[in-house]
Amino acid sequence: MIYDPFEAFRAEVHNFIRNSLESLYPEVSSKVVISLEDPPPGHGDLAFRCFEVARHLGVSPEEVSKAISSRAKEFTFRYVSKVVSESGYVNFYMNLDEVVSLMCSTLNDLGEKFGFNPAPHTHTVLVEFLSANPIHPIHIGGARNAILGDSLSRLLTWRGHKVLRHFYVDDVGRQVAIAAFGFNLLGRPSPWTKPDHAIGYIYALTSSLIEVCRLKESLKRAKALGKDDYYRAKVSKLDEWMRVIIELKERNPSLFEVFIDKFEKVKDPEAEIRALMKRYEAKDPEAVDLIRGMCNLVLSGFKQTLDRAGIYFDSFDWESEITVWSGLVIDVIRKLEATPYVTYSDGALVFMANRLVRDFDLADELKIPKNYEVPSLTLIRSDGTTLYTTRDIAYTLWKFKRADKVINVIGVEQKITQLQLKLALIALGYKSLAENLVHFGYELVNMPGYKMSSRRGRYITFDELMEEAVKKAKAEVDTRSPHLPIEVRRSIAEKVGIGAIKYAFLSVSSLKPVTFRWSKVLNFERNSAPFIQYAHARAFNILTKAGVRSIPHEINPSLLRTDAERDLLVRLIRFPRIIAEAADKLRPDLVAEYANDIAISFNSFYDKVPVIRSESEDLRNARLWLVNVTRIVLRNSLNILGIAAPQRM
């Protein structure tokens, strides 16, 4: 069974080069890594660069490329039709008849699943993503995470891996306790709006008021001590938080009044929050009822959002249950204590990550910069409670009971923590697990002139994002396709709007900080999901009009003579290759770029070449075949990106 027709061509080229180097330059052939690249348009389908070989030999690259290409005459190729030496490169042209014949057999085997390209060794991969704090709505940063995680998961599935999508519900931390404290103070009201938005408001309000209390306390002390600079700094901070509180008041004045009233009667909110955290870790039923009740409300809001976005999870893993109540985290701590890398410092238990790095000389392997000292990690606070990363060590072990590889989709700001996590695994003797733990980092999303902050209740939610995009898409559909029934137009707008958002996040490298701009997300032209979706709808339309039954299983590629046809065909052949590369490198953006290229190629073809009214029946069939493959490739690419492929627009 052949999954990747292009690979046959590539392998033949690779083989030829290896063979040529061995017979022409036996002294250097072992030193050279043969890497093949895509030549610029008009220079064939694969290129070999001769500069490295030439350097070893002390001759010109042209001499090498000529020597290699002249050997082609003695070689019997199946998938290569032409070998040309050009300015130090050997360019290889595909034998379309043979490669397309392979492609036909792949298509006949896989049908609509064309592109599926299993890795030589497949694994069970657990992808943890989103894991948004269950105390506020998913905002645009979370949207980026969710969209990336979803697409990565889909991509790995297309590479034959078994993928488990996990959401880690961080219900043990301090933030949850703050929100729960506020929620309880209000008498655990039933949400007056979407539940995650309601709790988000309560959380912002509670945490802002607590911040203000803290600042007032430190102001008093600063005044008593006469520290003027410090005092002024605190005053300006206090001012800022007071503005936040005024903002929050304006958003819901009546609830605000009720809350303030109750909050002021609490003597020491800080102590209550700490107590709540301790009670929850101890699984006190009352605390469990409160916190679980609130988290479940927020999660029900998350599920609504994710449902609309077409993003799903196989499992929601409660941190409390898996790590604390099960005793797993205590277990892990005991085992760590038995290593030489843990010590007590001011009553807290600390993991000396850097000593481990030094003892085992791990810096190179883990790509830790020279002379960089990995910070120590506090495992247990002096009050006996555990910290997030400590629990995460336990959670990671839990994950590896279920998977061979673990990918964490987490912001790059947690890079050090993720490194400490890996080091903790090594300290525990699980080096092989550490090697299979991947931090898929992504940069944060910024707003121009707006500082986003969950604690301040300042964020753009995923819900708003979808609402806006769908609204804009609806207006477009209404003007372009007024004849369609309203339900159809709505459904198209939903697919187009949400697709546009996803594409906007997926088409840039995850390590690029994104400055959020509506104009980018609401771009429906080239280099956008709607552009690709449109090409798909056009392809679908041709097939519908032609009558789907008439698509042939085999074609003669020599019928496809124009540049537009050949260009499209040659790109389509590469689809399985792109999936393999994107999956192995964890680069969904490669699929986004590829799909956009196919759409460009297809639109050009669409404009220049008639399909239904081709000159002959054979030609018509060949073109229908091409259109059908385009449709499959576009739809599957969009599927990998988590974007719907509408049949009309």
Add this chain to the structure above:
RNA sequence: GGCCCCGUAGCUCAGUCAGGAAGAGCGCCGGCCUCCUAAGCCGGUGGUCGUGGGUUCGAAUCCCACCGGGGCCGCCA
């Protein structure tokens, strides 16, 4: 202070891992709907690849220094 990421066309970004042929989209200018959906197509415009050194026959890509933007260095997550 130490470390990490980013800096490529007016704007948003590919290309940097493995040095060798600067590339999209938006914008701007001009053309194309008696013909399968114009969310389209065709042509044009536009770049000291942050700056300065170094290595090399050859640097956007590797090394060093610096500049600008962001992040991290918590008994937060």
